[in-house]
Structures are given as structure tokens and as C-alpha cells.
Amino acid sequence: MPATQQTIASESTRPPISNGSAPLIHLDGVTKVFLTDEVETHALSGIHLDIRPGEYISIAGPSGCGKSTLLSILGLLDTPSGGSYSLKGGEVANLSFPERARIRNREIGFIFQSFNLIGDLTVYENVELPLTYRGMPASERKHFVTEALERVGMGHRSKHLPSQLSGGQQQRVAVARALAGKPAILLADEPTGNLDSRNGEAVMDLLKELHAAGATICMVTHDVRFAQHADRTVHLFDGRVIEDNRIAA
């Protein structure tokens, strides 16, 4: 078991952090081993991590430290090789593909570095997509989509195609898509990686606003400035958590 240094820097001044409540996500000894050409690569080695509702956590670390693998496991895009993963109190480490898809759709909102908007779909349709998979009626979807787009300030661009938007606007739409289904947690993978600093700041401000409104966010970033936006930073190195800092505002 690797040594984990857990430092509580200071008491958060913001109410969403509720350390006393049951964790939304609980990872216990999660490992991930990739087998390539008979070579074992240990991407994650015994990760213990709790994320509570309302937390804004950033996962930082150098390239190849396992940040993205951890985020994939958290987002149920991948399964751990060992350990347990419970989401909202339920074990999700070894669910079937359809079950994982269903939970991903309802409980997790993704924000990708490269936005990953579907070029052939309008802004509205992109945001609507996860709700469609949920089988939500069109009228209800409209309400959710409009609300999400208004929340990120993109309501006036709903009929545009992604190619007609700037990078910052595209990421806003991606955030709206992640929010639309009211997931339990937003997972953001380098959300500013493809943006200039001005647009990057704007997106980070948006995440901050969402967090202030109660959203639970887990963000992977290697940019120290943006990592500081979160109220907790987990540092990974060689697949291990080497530092877990709760930052005061």
C-alpha cells in the first residue's frame, strides 16, 4: 500500500463541501494494469479516494501519471483491474456495459479537452443527445436543454453548428451538454487544454459558478493556475496519490 499524504490545508469557507456526508464516490485500492505485448504497465496502483457531494476536486500530476486513466475509471469508461469503486453507495467497478452506459448517462457529465461536440448536430442537438439516450420525452428535453444552454450563456446559439462557434463557445456548449442531465458529478478532462488563456479563464469561471451552485466537479489538469480553482487537489505520480490537499479559498 503506497503512502498517502493527506493534508487539510484549511477549512473551506464555502458551504458545498460537506465532509461529514457519505462520499459520492469511494475508491478503495483501485488498480489498473494495461497489458501490451506481454508487458504489464501499472497505470494506477492502489488508489484510495473519496469525493463527497459538492466537492470541486482537481487531479494533477505530470504526463503519464495516470490522471486520465483515473478519470476514465471514475467516468465508467474503463473498469479497474482491482479494488472497488462505489458511486452513490453502489458498487460500480464490474458492471456490464449497458449498466455502465446507463449510469454514465444519468450520474456523470463529461467535459473533454477537445470539446467532442458532434459536428453534424446543432448546439441544441448536441446538448440534447444524452437526454435522448435517457429516453426522455421531447418536451421535457427541451426544458432541460434550454435551461443548460442559458446557464452557460449559449441559449442564443442553439441553432448553430459547432463549426460556427469559437473554441470557448464550443467548450461552453460541452459544459451545457454535461450539465443538461443534472448528473451527480461533472468530470472535466483538461477542459482548458484547447483554449487560449482568455477563453480558458472564462470556462474555469463557469465551472466555479457551477460549483458555487452545488455541482460536484472532478477535473484533471496539469495547469497549476487552474488547479487552484478547485478546493481540493489530488496529486498523482506513477499511478499513486502522493498528495491530497484541501485548499482554502
Next chain:
Amino acid sequence: MLNEIKVALRGLVKTPGFTAVAILTVALAIGANSAVFSLIDAVIVRPLPYHDPSRLVLLWEQFSAQGLDRIPVSAPEYLDFEKEFKSVDQIAVFDYTAFNLANGGTPERISGAVVSPALFSLLGAEPMSGRTFAREDQGVGHDDMIVISERLWNRRFNSDPFLLGKTLILNGRSYTVIGVMPKAFEFPIPLFNVQGGQFAERVDIWKPIAFPPEELKARYNRSYGVIGRLRPGTSVASAQAELKTIVANWMRLYPDNYSTAAGFGARVYPLHEQVVGGVRTGLIILLGAVGFVLLIACANLATMLLARASARERELAIRVALGAGPWRVLRQLLTESVILAVVGGAAGLLLSVWGLELLKRIGARTIPRLAEVNLDFSVVAVTTAVSLGTGILFGLIPALVSAKPELTEALKEGGRGSTAGTRRNRIRNSLVVAEIALALVLLVGAGLLMKSFVRLQNVDPGFNSSKVVTMELSLPLVKYPSPGASYLGGESTISFFTEAHRRIAELPGVQANACTSILPLSGTNSDSSFSIEGRAMKAGSPGPDEEIRTITPDYFRVLQTPLQRGRFFNDADTATSEEVVIINEALARKCWPGQDALGQRITFSDPRKPGVKWITIVGIVGNIRHRGLDLEPQPEYYIPHTQSPARSMILAVRSGQDPRELVSAIRREIQSMDPEQPVANIRTFDTVVADSVAPRRLSVLLLGLFAAVALLLAAVGTYGVISYLVVQRTHEIGVRMALGAQRSDVLRLVVGHALKLVGIGIATGVVLAIFSARALSALLYRVGAFDPVTFILVTGLLGAIALLASYIPALRATRADPMIALSRNT
């Protein structure tokens, strides 16, 4: 250029799967096109293998009021034509005959022809050895010589160099062999749509004509074909006008033989048209079908090349970034497609060689001039041109799209879809739509023909052909003399067949056996006019002229044709007993509508003259489809062999088991009666029936084959496009999965895209098929050109196959790992 070829070859070798599918696609299309083009070249385009064939015409007669078109000519009529018809500078007569050859060994019946000596010079045909007939070698007493074919010389006489001058015994008479015709010479050539004559077999013996004296008096006894060579500068129309004058003169001279009301006339037809006219439509439809196959294959090739170019977008961008101009990129891509087309074309030529060999085997009795079909220089030249054209034209589409890559996008790590990519997608989608549309047209055509064929197979022919074997027996005049007309035998002929029936009936397994002068669906026919008792012959009005057969008593028991009224013939119907006749229902309805035909009398002689021989109707039998399964039964009448002892008869034997097992025992019985009597053309009745629909079967087979190839290519095309789509959209699919899409959602997405393409393709195809199916109308039987069931079934089949082809890559897409998909920066 060498460098480009080297690079292209290296690239193709590196992707053996792509290369193999591309070459096979081109090979299938080029193979089918070369084979059909060879066929059309040999059958329709190439002139007939005679001297100046464009001036050769056939002369037929007609009785249009009785529906008799292109019927043969009688001996006196021919002699009149020889004297009076000045539009031709040469004229000759011919007729099929059969020779029993018994020069030691097994007696054999050989197909032959009697011809006037002028025939060979008229055709410009020279013997390979010896000579052909001289002008004086004709007429009774001057016809004891023959010319034989190289085929017979080789097969039967082992190419004996000393055969010329030797004597052969044919039909019990001696004939001197005076010449051997070369292998390629064929005449009479198989003709189509000619009624009343047997014009199908390739002949091996030619004998000078000697009209029997009784034939020279009978203007009504028509059995000869007439061929002429138009004088230079004479048109068919002017020859036709001259014939009209000649016929008008006959009507004046022989009012008893010709009547205006019967619509008698004579017409000339270009020989080439007569030989190939019957298959022209079918071949043109086939050409259209293979043209479609070629288009589909080209679309496939272009689709595959587009996908390949997409995969190489980055490589091409690097090349351009390093200074390669658009022409250079274009040349590189074109080199690749031309190599594929040329190699595919060469493989296609090989396929067509095999295809033609196969076609020669299955189409021997169906397509005229099939022996002349070969892959000659013109076919190879056209194939090469088509292959190169295919390579350049369809390689050009992807090459043009890819020659100017969008560098900034393509070179960017994770560069997103460029406009070239969008353009390629649009072209690829359009090509798949086109493939599906064209395949649908072919499938509809094949479906309609297949349905026609099935309907035809289910037609009740009026007899049961199963477990019956048939064979031909022709008793020679010398051995079985006749008191009157030479085509009829006498007592010895009647005795021979009566005894043969008695002996065959005793063979184990035989249920019934009988003879007929004409077998249903065998391609031969005979008709004769008669008068009905109590009905006055009106001047100028034609009497009934219906199809006539001579049979022995058990004929209808062998055929299992039902007796409706009266009785069958029996042993009491002899040469000296009351003359009797059996008619079919169609004749009863036509000549005695609303009356009882049984007991009525007819005569072949003029009822106005004294001493009329009346023939009493003793039985009415069910109708038989004689001319073809697709043609309505005609009125027929049957006379007993004892009262009209034809010398050439077809023996039909019904057995309880496989009738072929009886053949050697039957042959033994016949030869124990006459050791020199051959038994010829042994076929089961089922084969006779099957042969009668052989042209339709061949059309169904070939169009079905081409439609299957089209379907396969369309499926491969759809599969390729959807596979590519899946690869291209892997990232998008990953995003969707990350957002919670289930496998079924992904499946719906991919199959939905395919469904859209298939739907547009099918809609376009249905419109095209509605227009093109009209061309098939002439080949259809009891099926409309717009048969909704066929359209629906074919659409369903194509849709299902295309969707299946898209389902496989769609399934693959659902198994994509979203993590891997998202990590791909496509």
C-alpha cells in the same frame, strides 16, 4: 513514371485485402462484359461466314389468314422461283434429312441435308478436299454422291485420306463420297421462329436434291427452304415487289392451290436477320445487364479508392507540403487505380474464357453461331480499353478529390474532418446509392424472368413427360418401299412398327409404348388442310388447315393425355378398315362449336369430286401444348399409323422406373428386327420439355448470375462504405458512448445511416426498374413488367442484404471501447 508504378505496387502489396477485393471486383465485371461482348460480336456483329453474306436472303411463304408465317416452299414452287425470280443471281433449295449409315460397326443415324448443287457456289464455300456438286449432279438417278463434313470424316472415318471416291451405304443405298467440307462450314444454319420445318441440327452429310416425281406435282406439299443471293444493287424491297408479281401470277394459273382470302404470299428475309433475329433482344438485354454490372463495379472501385485516399490524407498532405504538385499526386493515385484495373481486366479476360466455354456447353441448343464465339483481337482490344477507361475514369474521382489536400487541417495532430473528407463522403454515399439502384434494376429483371420461368414450369402441357424415353426411327425407302408417296411406307413399314411395339411391350418395366410422327415441344411441326362433311367449300375461302400427327394406338396412354369422348385407336384400325381420326378439344371447339364432333367426318380429298374418302372422328382428347409451353394449345388431329404409315417416327416408351434403363434393351429389340436400323436422338421426354424452354432458362440463368454479381458488389460496396463510416466516426461514437449511448443506440446510428442510403438507392432503383422492365416484356410469361410482388420481394431482398452488409460494421462499432475511441484524434 516507373517510380510511380513502383510506389503504387508497393502500396498495393502492403494491403493485400484491399488489392484482392478491388481486382476481383474489376475481374468479375470485365469478365462478364468480355464474355457478353464476344457473344454479341460473334452472333450479331460479325458477318455470317459466307461470301458477301449481306446479299444472302431466305425465301419463305405465308398464309397470313391462318397465322402461318415463314413456312417452307414446295418443289414446283421452288422450280418456278428458279426460273422466274430475277432479283437473285443465284438460288438454291435445301431440306433436312436423316441418313442411316451402316458401313460396318453400329448403325448410326446422321443428320444431313439435300441441297441443290448451286448451294455451295452461292455461299462461296469451297471443300477442303475433293469437290462439291456440279450442275448436272441433281435429279433422280444423278444423286448417288455425297459431300461430308470434316467432323464426320474425322469422327467416323478417322480422317481417312483415301475416303474420297469410296462408297457409303446410306438408307440402304450406295453413295460415293466426292468431297469433305471444312470444319467451319455450316449450312443449313440453325434458324429461329420458322414454323413447319426442322431447322436445328448441324448436318454432316450433303446430298444433291432429287425431287420425287409425286412431289413435282404437289404445289401444296411444302418442306423446302430456299436461299438466294440478291443481284448487286438489288434491295430487299425490290425483290419483295418482284415476288408479289410472281405470286399473283400463280394465283391466276393455279386457282385451286392459292386463295387471296388465305393471305398467301412469299417474302424474302435477310439471312443474317433470320439467324440472329430470335436472340437479338435477349443479347441486347444481357449487354445492358453486364453494362450495369460494370458500372456497379466501377462505383465500388471508386468507393474503395476514396476510402483509401481518405486513409492516406495525411500522407498526401505531407507529400504536397514537401513540394509535390497536384498533378504529381493525381498521377500517383491514378497509377494505382490503372494498375488495379489492368490486372483486374486481365483476370477478367481469363474469367471470360472460362465463362464462354461454359456458355458454349449450356447454350449449344439455344444460341446460334455459338461455335464461332471466341476472344479475338477486337474483344481483347475492347476489354483493354474498358479496363483502362475504368481505371482512369473511376480512379479520377478519388484522385481529383485528394490531389489538393487541405494542409493545415490534415497536418494538424488530431485534425478534424476536412472539406475534402466531407466531399469524399458525399461522393461515396452517392456511389453506394447508385450501386444499390443499379443492382435493383438487375434484380427486378432477373426476378421477373425467374417468375416467368416458374410460371412456365407450372403450366400443364396436357401430357406427363416423366418416366418416358423417346428415340427416332427412320426406315429407309430402299428397304421399306412404299406404293405411293415416298415419305409414306407400305405394309413393311406398318409391320415393322407393330412388331417393334409388341416386342418392346414385353420388356420388363415397360408400361406403354407408341410412336408419333411429331413429338410435342420437339421443335418440329406439320399441318394439313381438310374439308368437313356437309360444309360446302366456298370459292376463295380457306378450309381448315390444322396441325396433324400420325400415331400408333397407345400414344395417349404413353403421354397420359386424357380421352374426353369416344375411343383411342386400336388394332382394329387397319389400312383396310374404316378411316378414322382423333381430334383434340381445341379442334372440336373450333370446327364444331356447340356441336358434338364425335362421329363427324372429314376428308383430305376434294369433297365435290366423286369417290371421296371420308374419315370419321372416333375420339376427342385433351389439348396438348405442342409449339411451346408459353403458347396456347392449337387445334390438332391424329390419324392412325396403319392408315398413313410414315416412315420416320418417334418412339416413346413409358416405364415404371428410370426410362433410360430401357434404352439398351429397346435398341437390342430394334436391331434384332433390322441389324442396320439405327436408333437416334435418344432423349427422355423430360429433356425434350426442358430443351423447349432452354432459351428462357439461359436468359434466367445469365441474368440471374449477373444480378447475383450485382447484389454481391452492392453488398460489398455498402459494407465498405459503412465500415469506413464507422472508422471515420469512431471518435463520435466514443463521445456518444461517453454520454451514455447504449450499444443499441450506436447500432441504430450506423444502421440508420445505411438505411438512408439504401432507401434512396432503392427508391431510385425502383424508378429505373419501372422504365427498364418494359424492355423485358417480350421475354415474360404471365407476369407483368411491373409485377408488384417481384418488385416488393426484390426490394426486400436487396434492402435486407444491404442492411446485413451494414450491420456487420455497425456491430463492430458497438463493440468499440469508448476510451480508445475518445483517445483517437480523428
